[in-house]
Amino acid sequence: MSEALFKVRFSAEGACVGKLRNEVSLTAHEPFQVERMLATDEGKFQGGDDTAPTPLEFFVTGLVGCLMTQIRVFAKRLKIEVEDVKISCRAEWEALPDPVGPYQGRPAKFEIDVDVTSSAAPDRVAELVSAARRGCFVEQTLGQANVIKHRLSVNGAEQSPA
Structure with missing residues (x-):
């Protein structure tokens, strides 16, 4: 279970x-x-x-939006007053040579600045943001290796993906 x-x-x-x-x-x-x-x-x-x-615009928007949402949702549940939340994110990828395709993409860096306006004690706000980061499904997806399975069908016939 x-x-x-x-x-x-x-x-x-x-x-x-x-x-x-x-x-x-x-x-x-x-x-x-x-x-x-x-x-x-x-x-x-x-x-x-x-x-x-672009797909990457949606990706970065999803990361920022998820974390901002979790901070506000968790603040209510943890009874921490939050007047405002602002997040700045800088995301970088690089295109590397690929033996078959034009290039292969690789993440290079994600930097996230969180600015919270709150009457709560700074250590409580820090706990809140830490909890929200753990609850942010997008950030948690980025922070670990993931299993991604592909199935390929060409002209209706299943193929083995390369």
Whole structure:
């Protein structure tokens, strides 16, 4: 039996609808249910039309938004008064040579500054932010090795991914 307090489960299906534009149907299954369509595109640098945020823009926004949300949610539960939260994030990746493709992406650095306005004692605010970081699903995903499984189908026939 799992010790989980709750589960978070999403699924997404994407379709190519332009040069590099994608439309992704996102479904949240647990702990809430919602369906949304989110589009991504690339800028002119990559050959796109810049009609929507890039996947990395969504990624960094997700990281900042998740941590900000957790700080406010945890503040209520821990009864710590928080008047304001501001987060600045600097994220860097690098493109490295790849033996097959044009390049391979690698994360280089994530720097996050958290600025909390609160009447609570600084050590309580520090505890709050630490707890919120542990509760931020995006930051926790970044902070550990993850198993990512791929299945490949070419013309309807399943293939072994390289």
